[in-house]
Structure formats: C-alpha cells, structure tokens
Amino acid sequence: MxxxxxxxxxxxxxxxxxxxxxxxxxxxxxxxxxxxxxxxxxxxxxxxxxxxxxxxxxxxxxxxxxxxxxxxxxxxxxxxxxxxATNPVAPRFVQTQTANQIHTALAYAHAAECISVVFGASGVGKTTAAKHYANDNSNVWMITASPSASSLSECLYELALELGMDDAPRRKGPLARAIKRRLMGTGGLVIIDEADHLDYATLEELRILQEQTQVGMVLVGNNRVYAQLTGGRRNEDFARLFSRIAKKVGIHKAKKNDVTAIATAWGIHGDSERALMTQISERPGALRLLNQTLRLAAMMASGSNSAIGVTHLRAAFKDLEGVE
CATH class of the missing domain: 1.10.260.40 (lambda repressor-like DNA-binding domains)
Structure with missing residues (x-):
C-alpha cells in the first residue's frame, strides 16, 4: 500500500x-x-x-x-x-601559402578563359581554397564530382543546378546545349572538385564545353585526376585533352609556411606547439588532420581556461587517432 x-x-x-x-x-x-x-x-x-x-x-x-x-x-x-555556442570558434579561412598558390591558378583560368588543373595530396586545403575563391568572386560556379555524379549526364546536371537551371532537361544532348547557352558571354569560371571521379568521356565533354563558351575551368582532385588527363599514356585522344590544360599545379604536401599561418590564426606562438603542429601536418590528412586536432585541443584548453599547449595538442591528436 x-x-x-x-x-x-x-x-x-x-x-x-x-x-x-x-x-x-x-x-x-x-x-x-x-x-x-x-x-x-x-x-x-x-x-x-x-x-x-x-x-x-x-x-x-x-x-x-x-x-x-x-x-x-x-x-x-x-x-x-x-x-x-560555447565551443571555441575556429578561424573560418586562413590565407596559407598553398591557398595563395591555388587562388593564383583559379584566377589565371578565370582571366585567361582556359583550363587549369590543381592536383595532389588530400588534406592540403584544395577544396577550402576553391570554395573561398568561389564565394569571393562573381560568376564562379563550383560542383563536386562523386561516384553518383561521375557519369556525363549526372555531372552536367549537377552543373546545371549550380547554374540555377532548376528546369534543366535530363537528356545529355539538350542538357549540354542548355548549359552552353547559359555560360555563353558570362566570362565565368567553372570549378569541378573531386574531378578524379570523372571518366574520359565526361572530361572530353567538359573540354568542348569550355572551348565553346570561353569560360575558365579548373579541375581539382587528387593525383589520380592528373593520371586521368594523361590516361597513363600519351595516345592521340588523351594528348588532345592534356594539351588543353594551360596551367598545372601539383601540391603534394603541406608547407611549413601553411602551418605557420594556421598557428598564427589560432593565436599559437610557442616553438614547441608549432613544431608539434608541423609533425601532425606531415601525416596523412595533412592540414585537415591538423585543423581537426586544433578544434579538439581548443575545446580541451577552454575547459581548463588556458591557452592551447603541447599537452592539449598531444591529447587531442591521440583522441582523434584512437591511440590509448
């Protein structure tokens, strides 16, 4: 009861x-x-x-x-x-040496109305720099290729949506013609990220589209995008495509100056902290891994009401890497 x-x-x-x-x-x-x-x-x-x-x-x-x-x-x-809201806010964009290098390639393709390719290691800031350029300039359209958007029709449709063509046709022929009409006279720039997913037929269609519309075009991806453009060989078909690439920028690792710029943006000035950041940036994932480590280290430092130090960086790196 x-x-x-x-x-x-x-x-x-x-x-x-x-x-x-x-x-x-x-x-x-x-x-x-x-x-x-x-x-x-x-x-x-x-x-x-x-x-x-x-x-x-x-x-x-x-x-x-x-x-x-x-x-x-x-x-x-x-x-x-x-x-x-209470987590430390990471710098939105850091103008690193590599970012400047990528922006130069994008600006060249944009101004010269030609094709450039930016390729290399993952995590060095290619996508971030490309997005920053797109946000800061008019008539710049950026799409991301993927396994589901790697075919000719899907890639073109992604571009059409980015161009604001919500009623774009789905058949390849009418779609390509509609995109060509939309790009004509814009003096714009088309950026295709993760371009290593694209096959030869799609790359050829994009080349022809660029030549017909005289817009700039930049293909961004890992080292495979460069191999895709050469086909691993220099036969006549691939030579025709490869010869259209006006500027080639290979970025194969993070630079020490990149780490310095990021450290400054985070307010980290100690030599020990910067040396450890450099070591982290040399691992697979490069600057992406470094930025993830910094975000977690900043949360740890905030919890103890202190500045980011070596202890926080080591603890954050171990936690992210699953190291006991």
Missing part, C-alpha cells in the same frame, strides 16, 4: 514539473527565433518534425500530439546549440 502511495506521489510530482519544463523550452526556443539566431523551419528540421508542429507547440496549441516527446527533442536540441 505504501509503495502505491509513493509511486502515485512521484507521478504527480513529475506531472506538475512537465508544464514548467515545457514552458522553459518554449521560452528558450522563442528567444533564439526572436534573436534571429534560427528560424522555425530550421528548428523543425533540427528535430525532424514539421514546421506546423513547431508553430503549434510554441503557441501552446499542440493538443493532438505528444508534447512531451517534442519537449524532450527540443531539450536535446537546445543543449546541442549551447554546446556549439
């Missing part, structure tokens, strides 16, 4: 706390929306419910649904936003 009474009292206590918790969640979400940090649509997408559910919930009218479940989801979502 006593157990039943206790259970009943606990249930009543939890029930009385639920409206308070729900109101706290509503107030917190509304504050973020009013502060223009997020929209109702983004909140809805963040917890995988419809916008109408969020609207009803925030106005206290979600009577026909499970408001407790929504409260739990929003509580977890709010905790994630708080965690992100």
């Amino acid at each position: 006593m157990n039943k009474v206790v259970n009943l009292m606990n249930a009543e206590t939890q029930a009385s706390q639920q409206p308070d918790q729900q109101q706290q969640v509503i107030d917190a979400v509304k504050a973020m929306i009013d502060g223009k940090k997020v929209t109702q649509a983004q909140v809805a997408k963040g917890i995988n419910v419809s916008t109408s559910v969020i609207s009803q919930y925030l106005n206290g009218k979600y009577d026909n649904g499970d408001s407790t479940a929504v409260t739990e989801k929003l509580t977890a979502w709010l905790a994630l936003q708080t965690n992100r």
Whole structure:
C-alpha cells in the first residue's frame, strides 16, 4: 500500500514539473527565433518534425500530439546549440601559402578563359581554397564530382543546378546545349572538385564545353585526376585533352609556411606547439588532420581556461587517432 502511495506521489510530482519544463523550452526556443539566431523551419528540421508542429507547440496549441516527446527533442536540441555556442570558434579561412598558390591558378583560368588543373595530396586545403575563391568572386560556379555524379549526364546536371537551371532537361544532348547557352558571354569560371571521379568521356565533354563558351575551368582532385588527363599514356585522344590544360599545379604536401599561418590564426606562438603542429601536418590528412586536432585541443584548453599547449595538442591528436 505504501509503495502505491509513493509511486502515485512521484507521478504527480513529475506531472506538475512537465508544464514548467515545457514552458522553459518554449521560452528558450522563442528567444533564439526572436534573436534571429534560427528560424522555425530550421528548428523543425533540427528535430525532424514539421514546421506546423513547431508553430503549434510554441503557441501552446499542440493538443493532438505528444508534447512531451517534442519537449524532450527540443531539450536535446537546445543543449546541442549551447554546446556549439560555447565551443571555441575556429578561424573560418586562413590565407596559407598553398591557398595563395591555388587562388593564383583559379584566377589565371578565370582571366585567361582556359583550363587549369590543381592536383595532389588530400588534406592540403584544395577544396577550402576553391570554395573561398568561389564565394569571393562573381560568376564562379563550383560542383563536386562523386561516384553518383561521375557519369556525363549526372555531372552536367549537377552543373546545371549550380547554374540555377532548376528546369534543366535530363537528356545529355539538350542538357549540354542548355548549359552552353547559359555560360555563353558570362566570362565565368567553372570549378569541378573531386574531378578524379570523372571518366574520359565526361572530361572530353567538359573540354568542348569550355572551348565553346570561353569560360575558365579548373579541375581539382587528387593525383589520380592528373593520371586521368594523361590516361597513363600519351595516345592521340588523351594528348588532345592534356594539351588543353594551360596551367598545372601539383601540391603534394603541406608547407611549413601553411602551418605557420594556421598557428598564427589560432593565436599559437610557442616553438614547441608549432613544431608539434608541423609533425601532425606531415601525416596523412595533412592540414585537415591538423585543423581537426586544433578544434579538439581548443575545446580541451577552454575547459581548463588556458591557452592551447603541447599537452592539449598531444591529447587531442591521440583522441582523434584512437591511440590509448
């Protein structure tokens, strides 16, 4: 009998706390929306419910649904936003020596209306530099090739979408002609990242498209993209394609100056810390691995209210690499 009474009292206590918790969640979400940090649509997408559910919930009218479940989801979502907001902010973009080298190749292709290729090791900042150039310049369109978008028709359709052609045809012939009409006279630049996924037929179509429209074009990828352009041999077909490449930029490892620029951007000036950062950048993944290490090290340092040091860098690297 006593157990039943206790259970009943606990249930009543939890029930009385639920409206308070729900109101706290509503107030917190509304504050973020009013502060223009997020929209109702983004909140809805963040917890995988419809916008109408969020609207009803925030106005206290979600009577026909499970408001407790929504409260739990929003509580977890709010905790994630708080965690992100309190984490140290990484530099958005660092103008490294390698980034300058890539920007020069992109600018040359853009101005000279020719084809360039940027190839080399993964993680040296090729994609980041290309995105930065695209964001800072008009009439620059960047797409990413992938196994699912490596065929001629899929690659062209990705380009059409990037060009804002939402009603583009799907058949290769009409699609290629529509893209050609769209690019004519723009004086633009087309950047194709992960171009090592593209086959010879697709590369040839892109070459012809570039020649017909006189836009700049840059193929970005790993060392395989260079091999793709030569076909591993210099037969007549591949020679015709390879000869159209006006500028070739091979980047095979991170530079010491890159690490110096990144260290400065993070406010790291100690010789020991910079030496360790250089060692990390020499491993597979290069600057990508270094930046991931720095983000985690910054979180560790923030937790102890201190600057990033060798101890934080070593601990972060070991944690990311799964080293005990």
